Amino acid sequence: MDKMTDTIEAFLSLRRKATINDVARLAGVSKKTVSRVINNSPSVHARTRDAISEVIARISFQPDPQARGLAFRRSFLIGLIYDNPNAQYIVNMQMGVLDRLRGTGNELVVHPCDWRSDDFIPELRQFLEHQRLAGVIILPPIAEDRRLLDLLDEMEVPRVRVTARAGASNQPTISGQEIVSHDHIGCAEASAHIALLGHRRIGYIGGNLDYPSAHERRRGFDAGLAQHGCAIAPDLDEGGNYSFASGYEAGQRLLTRPDRPTAIICANDEMAAGAYKAAYESGLRIPQDLTVVGFDDAPIADRLSPPLTTVRLPTRDMARMAANLLISPEPSTISHLQVDSKLVVRGSSAKAPNP
Template identity: 50%
Template sequence: MSPSKTPSTIPEESETGVEGGRRRATINDIARLAGVSKKTVSRVINQSPFVRDETRERIEAVIAEWGYAPDPQARGLAFRRSFLIGMIYDNPNPQYVVNMQLGLLDGMRGSGFELVVHPCNRASPTFLTDIRAFVERQKLFGVVLPPSVSEDERVAKLLNEIGCAYIRIASVELDKPEHMIVGQDRMGGAQAARHIVELGHKRIAFISGPETFRSSHERRGGFEDGLAEAGLSLSPNDIVQGAYTFESGVACGDELLSRSPRPTAIFCGNDEMAAGVLQSARKAGLSVPQDLTVVGFDDFQIAQAVWPPLTTIHTPTREIGRIAVEKLIGDERREPRDVTKMEPNLVIRQSSGPVPA
């Protein structure tokens, strides 16, 4: 409905007071006159960027015509929640946490929402009660769950029980489409395998992440899929388990490079462990990539800070954070029930090269 065609009076049932002989409009009146939902009017009032320009202009015209101003007390009662979005995480990789926070802040810019973070320990006996207390104490609008918290079905069940909106970020689809952003780590693992095989390597090892992370299994599964395409496979002796940390990468690298015959290529479940393998190779007197190819996963800042710079699988972590906020707050420009899938891609740098002669 166009503002120029709105009624000149507010119906009797919407009266909340009289100012200058004219009934004072409510948010419900503004929504009806503008032909939109109450939620959309609220987004315009709170300067959310997630409203079409033409819709925003129509609502603002109606607000100006009727001199509407929200009542702060009524606003608080209506929402019954703060304008806070929580990030709940248990992740050993600090760069992942930083990149995710930056993405969330990108998505919140101009929306009136703020970010609060809650580090936790999934192994703690108070894990779930701490999350409930955090959500209820802050009266959160909603939460974003990165791995590995996102992979815990108990957390999703808890949030559903207390009526808190949430977005889960994981390597596979674990929930209804509107709750999910899928990273497709298996696809990235296959890309790493194909690259290493194309370079001629056959003695190939893999350093996995923690067993408690779904991404560890997906990255390994994808890597084995890619090797199988070339008729190759990983034996149990080719696989060691790390912890997604630099220190575990050094330890796993020391173990693999002490074997005879040693591998000519190592694929690591993330960049932190790959950087650890570079240090292990230097200790062993090996040159990368002349003697050893090293490939990581994530393409975080460390991938270009080490020497040689890492060949790795790029995952758009910051972009994922931004999209998570859009899905959580509600972006009228996209269908909220769509599955959001992000594609990883191979980035070739100096840490990978042909198999040694």
């Protein structure tokens, strides 16, 4: 073994947490040089970089994001701010952000909030001041809140909005960038699929109208049906809020009618799962007696019985893209990135039953 290996083995025998000073001593370089390697500075010679990287790996050194923030006068923390009842959507977003941050030295701070609270903006101001974030990703519906956008501008916090509707921020810089999902495209495909199966008595369980996605999805569903001379029956048009409970309750109302629908379109998979429960309790079989269609292609869609026909929105990919915009060394000149949705046909849709 060479001298460095012996020294590293001696350090490991101490069984204590490694510090940046340990890395510098073991690699025989200055603390400043180690910092440059950690932060991917191009000014370090390749051989020196490799030696430092080897030491970091062998002693399992993990840089402290807060300490790095103090040294470089900024945080290495990315915030994910949301107020959303769809738990799976939030999990997918977290996983996507973490996919991109892994190995970069940046960390994720997740911050739920209450959009309707009187303390919404003061509480977020306190959070931002305390964390000194390098940037934030904001999710619907608060991604549409002008007060929050103004606060982030005032505090000069870079942001990426995730939204179903472009245009709430017209700034070309990174602070105004956005990931825009084209929800209506897949929705039009889904409703056209239902019309082609012969359904004419079609119910709808919509999303929370505070969310642009609720309007964009409805626009798409209506367009797909109109292509085939169909429409959602006005008396079968139910509101929901993207939760399982709201889908179940709306499903009960729809399926206990004497002239119940033969198909139900749901604005997300959570509500579709609620409609499944209502159908089961009504003694209806899916898809023989009732076709159900959702939106998101969340993990639950493939776990229902039968598996749910739905519209796939790549939320994890969207989160990965949003994180990339914040940590990329070169700010993008693109004001927004667009993501399409797509119909996925599974076992919950079938031809309309005979009258």
